[in-house]
Amino acid sequence: MRSYKLVMPGDLNHFGFLFGGNLLKWVDEVSWIAACRDFPGCRFVTISMDRVEFRKSVREGTILIVEAVLARRGQTSVGYGVEVFRNRLATGIEEKVFTTTVTFVRVDDEGRKISLPPAACTVA
DSSP, rough: OOEEOOOOOOGGTTBBBBBBHHHHHHHHHHHHHHHHHSSSTOOOOEEEEEOOOOOOOTTTEEEEEEEEEEEEEESEEEEEEEEEEEEETTTTTTEEEEEEEEEEBBBBBTTOOOOOSOOOOOOO
């Protein structure tokens, strides 16, 4: 799944760079939506995000591209590889600024972990 985000003034820290927590929120949202699309009717909660390393700075007006791809499927959990790129409008070049793996677990109405449905989803 691919999504886009325009970095606005309210997304910046006091030094004028993208606040890292906003990027983590967007990564979590996009990968959660991807999981819900791949496994309709399942309720997922985030249980982990692998290594968090910001490789390039991001400023106001930058268009970010967030890509989430199913990387692994377990008994009760799924993991999505996520890459974030910044798009240089002047050149059209996309530069990678962030990568991680987000893991979700399927839960029932009470928040207890339950198995994924038997129908397999293909790993892209």
